[in-house]
Amino acid sequence: MGVEEKLPSGVLLTTVEGVAGYMRKASFWPATFGLACCAIEMMTSGGPKYDLARFGMEVFRASPRQADLMIVAGRVSQKMAPVLRQIYDQMAEPKWVLAMGVCASSGGMFNNYAVVQGVDHVVPVDMYLPGCPPRPEMLIDAILKLHDQVQHAKLGANRAAQIRELETEALNALPTSDMKGMLR
Amino acid sequence: MASTGATDRGDDLYAPGSETSQGRVFTVTGQDWDSITEGLAEGEEAERVVVNMGPQHPSTHGVLRLILELEGETVTEARCGIGYLHTGIEKNMEYRNWVQGVTFCTRMDYLSPFYNEATYVLGIERLLDIEEEIPEKAQVMRVLLMELNRISSHLVAIATGGMEIGALTVMTIGFRERELVLDLFELITGLRMNHAFIRPGGVAQDLPPGALDEIRDFITLMRKRLPEYAALCNANPIFKARLVGVGHLDLAGCLALGISGPVLRSTGYGWDLRKTQPYCGYEDYEFDVQTWDTSDSYGRFRVRLNEMHESLRIVEQAADRLAGLEGAPVMVADKKIAWPSQLAIGSDGMGNSLDHIRSIMGESMEGLIHHFKLVTEGFRVPPGQAYVPVESPRGELGAHVVSDGGTRPFRAHFRDPSFTNLQATSTMSEGGMVADVVVAIASIDPVMGGVDR
Amino acid sequence: MSDERDEQAPEQPAAEQAPENVPVAPGTRDNPARGVRSGMFGVSGSGDTSGYGGLVRPTVFPGAAERPYGGWFDTVADGLDGLVEGVVVHRGEITFHIRREHLLEAAQRLRDDEALRFEFCSGVSGVHYPEDTGRELHAVYHLLSMTWNRRIRLEVTCPDEDPHIPSLVPLYPTNDWHERETWDFFGIVFDGHPSLTRIQMPDDWPGHPQRKDYPLGGIPVEYKGGTIPPPDERRSYN
Numbered sequence: 001m002g003v004e005e006k007l008p009s010g011v012l013l014t015t016v017e018g019v020a021g022y023m024r025k026a027s028f029w030p031a032t033f034g035l036a037c038c039a040i041e042m043m044t045s046g047g048p049k050y051d052l053a054r055f056g057m058e059v060f061r062a063s064p065r066q067a068d069l070m071i072v073a074g075r076v077s078q079k080m081a082p083v084l085r086q087i088y089d090q091m092a093e094p095k096w097v098l099a100m101g102v103c104a105s106s107g108g109m110f111n112n113y114a115v116v117q118g119v120d121h122v123v124p125v126d127m128y129l130p131g132c133p134p135r136p137e138m139l140i141d142a143i144l145k146l147h148d149q150v151q152h153a154k155l156g157a158n159r160a161a162q163i164r165e166l167e168t169e170a171l172n173a174l175p176t177s178d179m180k181g182m183l184r
Numbered sequence: 185m186a187s188t189g190a191t192d193r194g195d196d197l198y199a200p201g202s203e204t205s206q207g208r209v210f211t212v213t214g215q216d217w218d219s220i221t222e223g224l225a226e227g228e229e230a231e232r233v234v235v236n237m238g239p240q241h242p243s244t245h246g247v248l249r250l251i252l253e254l255e256g257e258t259v260t261e262a263r264c265g266i267g268y269l270h271t272g273i274e275k276n277m278e279y280r281n282w283v284q285g286v287t288f289c290t291r292m293d294y295l296s297p298f299y300n301e302a303t304y305v306l307g308i309e310r311l312l313d314i315e316e317e318i319p320e321k322a323q324v325m326r327v328l329l330m331e332l333n334r335i336s337s338h339l340v341a342i343a344t345g346g347m348e349i350g351a352l353t354v355m356t357i358g359f360r361e362r363e364l365v366l367d368l369f370e371l372i373t374g375l376r377m378n379h380a381f382i383r384p385g386g387v388a389q390d391l392p393p394g395a396l397d398e399i400r401d402f403i404t405l406m407r408k409r410l411p412e413y414a415a416l417c418n419a420n421p422i423f424k425a426r427l428v429g430v431g432h433l434d435l436a437g438c439l440a441l442g443i444s445g446p447v448l449r450s451t452g453y454g455w456d457l458r459k460t461q462p463y464c465g466y467e468d469y470e471f472d473v474q475t476w477d478t479s480d481s482y483g484r485f486r487v488r489l490n491e492m493h494e495s496l497r498i499v500e501q502a503a504d505r506l507a508g509l510e511g512a513p514v515m516v517a518d519k520k521i522a523w524p525s526q527l528a529i530g531s532d533g534m535g536n537s538l539d540h541i542r543s544i545m546g547e548s549m550e551g552l553i554h555h556f557k558l559v560t561e562g563f564r565v566p567p568g569q570a571y572v573p574v575e576s577p578r579g580e581l582g583a584h585v586v587s588d589g590g591t592r593p594f595r596a597h598f599r600d601p602s603f604t605n606l607q608a609t610s611t612m613s614e615g616g617m618v619a620d621v622v623v624a625i626a627s628i629d630p631v632m633g634g635v636d637r
Numbered sequence: 638m639s640d641e642r643d644e645q646a647p648e649q650p651a652a653e654q655a656p657e658n659v660p661v662a663p664g665t666r667d668n669p670a671r672g673v674r675s676g677m678f679g680v681s682g683s684g685d686t687s688g689y690g691g692l693v694r695p696t697v698f699p700g701a702a703e704r705p706y707g708g709w710f711d712t713v714a715d716g717l718d719g720l721v722e723g724v725v726v727h728r729g730e731i732t733f734h735i736r737r738e739h740l741l742e743a744a745q746r747l748r749d750d751e752a753l754r755f756e757f758c759s760g761v762s763g764v765h766y767p768e769d770t771g772r773e774l775h776a777v778y779h780l781l782s783m784t785w786n787r788r789i790r791l792e793v794t795c796p797d798e799d800p801h802i803p804s805l806v807p808l809y810p811t812n813d814w815h816e817r818e819t820w821d822f823f824g825i826v827f828d829g830h831p832s833l834t835r836i837q838m839p840d841d842w843p844g845h846p847q848r849k850d851y852p853l854g855g856i857p858v859e860y861k862g863g864t865i866p867p868p869d870e871r872r873s874y875n
Contacts, residue, residue: 047359113854114272442811
């Protein structure tokens with residue numbers, strides 16, 4: 001986006017961020033990446049009963065170049081993983097990924113040779129949605145939580161700072177495999 | 185690699201073009217059509233282009249890759265690349281109990297989960313030799329759920345087929361009606377999709393109170409709604425122009441390619457396993473086998489529409505029979521096979537019925553032992569193999585179940601109708617136009633979960 | 638000590654089913670016992686303290702049937718005269734075991750003979766029996782006669798060292814993708830297939846996944862400090 005280069009950093013950026021964030025989340029177009037059963041639930045959430053159009057999201061763009069959100073809906077097989085990565089790469093910034101269903105989040109019930117155990121092995125995921133398949137209401141809930149993230153995404157220098165902060169936090173965080181105990 | 189255009193220069197980091205042993209490969213990124221036409225004019229195969237459609241594509245009905253060789257707008261060769269949804273379900277089932285296998289196989293053809301479960305369970309029941317002992321209520325419930333599933337699957341077929349040719353209203357009304365069916369499924373089985381409900385020996389649990397009224401309301405409502413599809417599509421000139429004469433495959437072609445289901449019935453041959461080799465008591469229901477005689481996409485559409493009406497008839501008859509079967513058992517009497525759980529709606533949703541827990545913990549030692557053995561070890565199925573196919577909405581779906589006497593399937597292979605029917609893509613598309621490829625595939629109605637398993 | 642157990646009784650008297658009693662005659666399906674179960678409860682993967690660990694039971698598959706098979710089974714068997722290695726009749730289904738050299742001719746007769754007319758082939762299913770030495774890979778064909786409304790099963794075997802079976806695509810084109818899938822998953826090479834390539838797995842995948850010696854390939858699952866091994870490495874009852 002050109003606006004953040006033109007404005008001096010810090011000046012009025014918070015208002016601009018607010019407006020930009022609102023624009024992005026209110027018209028947040030998903031890319032069609034329906035794979036298996038979750039794809040059907042994704043289609044029904046675009047259907048009349050659970051209407052995604054009220055969030056401005058009923059246009060599922062076939063071309064990833066025009067999409068903001070990739071909803072990976074369904075099990076990603078080893079053969080499909082490079083295709084998934086290529087579609088993700090073809091999307092323009094800013095982009096978000098929602099892993100819909102347990103198969104996309106972690107491999108689901110298919111702990112075997114053919115399924116990638118979670119699409120976060122292939123693309124960075126912003127929102128995980130468990131369920132097999134998750135109900136359309138659950139999908140909408142995940143999308144609305146993602147809308148919060150989108151709304152509060154920063155621009156320009158603030159975004160670079162935010163990315164640095166998130167990365168250092170992630171690098172210093174305790175890995176899940178080292179978390180012991182009941183974790184209640 | 186001397187040529188102009190962003191694609192061939194490899195400027196686009198994420199979608200570079202390249203020169204391969206098969207000739208030049210263009211990856212199109214937009215606004216560079218002239219580079220393609222220039223490149224094409226240079227080559228010897230100046231007129232023929234190999235186009236790759238999918239696997240991510242809105243119109244290929246799932247993750248199907250189509251490799252089309254085009255000469256202008258005509259398709260000279262069409263090939264399918266499948267396997268993008270291969271999940272290794274069959275191998276996974278070899279490491280799970282017989283009952284747990286139901287949860288796996290139900291996710292193969294995810295638009296008709298009850299059929300996957302039914303064919304697998306019928307194979308197990310044949311090996312166990314309890315086919316005669318399945319209670320009548322379980323059989324009627326199986327038929328009821330399978331026919332409701334047929335309606336919902338045909339609705340998706342018509343809806344997505346309509347969407348792929350641009351008729352978006354068909355999509356919205358198709359999914360609207362499908363919601364009604366899914367509500368019924370949720371009421372009876374607890375889940376909207378991928379229910380592991382049909383289990384060896386019967387069904388998982390009894391009908392909840394009030395289900396029959398809901399079913400009857402549904403039937404009345406569908407009788408009013410189904411004619412909407414006919415009114416919208418049957419005589420619609422654009423619909424007919426897109427579908428009539430497209431994807432032609434006559435009876436000889438169908439039999440050579442092993443095609444079954446609506447595609448076969450659209451040639452005029454009324455082969456329906458529910459009539460010819462009935463299972464689950466289908467011989468006691470009154471319904472007609474729907475055929476059409478044009479062997480094209482339009483015929484398949486009409487066959488599916490009429491089959492939905494016939495399914496409604498069967499659902500009505502099943503509901504009538506269920507009304508007289510209040511309190512009947514839904515699982516086989518042999519406690520060493522019958523899945524022991526009972527579910528009930530509690531304060532926090534559906535879960536174990538407290539009455540059932542009280543009875544097995546407090547009253548019945550045998551109940552406790554059976555529950556324990558069945559849940560941890562499972563029952564053993566005598567060695568042998570069985571193949572009991574059912575008539576799924578897409579054709580003949582059969583599970584070849586091999587047992588070696590253990591608690592797990594030794595091999596469970598599913599002969600999926602979508603897998604076999606999709607072989608007809610080449611025959612149906614070659615010689616036609618690109619747009620017709622989409623219509624032809626939509627008329628086969630493949631579900632990639634079943635194709636790739 | 639071997640404790641033999643017959644798991645079921647097909648339409649033959651039980652005595653014939655004990656492994657050493659099945660006649661190993663030329664042209665019949667010999668020795669239906671494949672594999673052995675040892676230990677009680679079939680527990681594998683951790684200590685069995687029941688004391689019954691010494692139990693050894695062979696798995697006995699349904700044995701060979703003898704004429705008359707009953708009903709229309711005999712008509713079909715007559716049509717296949719001379720080509721059949723063995724016949725098994727179990728739970729109302731008939732399986733013809735056929736040597737791979739005779740497969741094409743048998744399929745030709747089944748498809749073309751007036752009395753047989755098995756026009757519809759439902760596809761090939763591969764099964765891998767690692768303990769059935771010399772006949773490890775089985776290819777199972779289900780044939781349907783729409784004219785006569787009958788179903789039969791053909792079973793063809795081949796050893797691991799020489800996994801070739803003639804392709805039925807010239808006779809039943811529907812087997813095209815099914816044979817590719819069976820090659821992909823089991824390594825059975827179908828001679829005469831127009832293009833035997835991988836269909837489900839990626840084109841450069843090594844190995845044949847659905848064979849019994851191919852691991853399931855799962856990963857251990859960790860959750861809140863506890864780890865569960867993948868399904869093929871867990872303690873199990875089998």
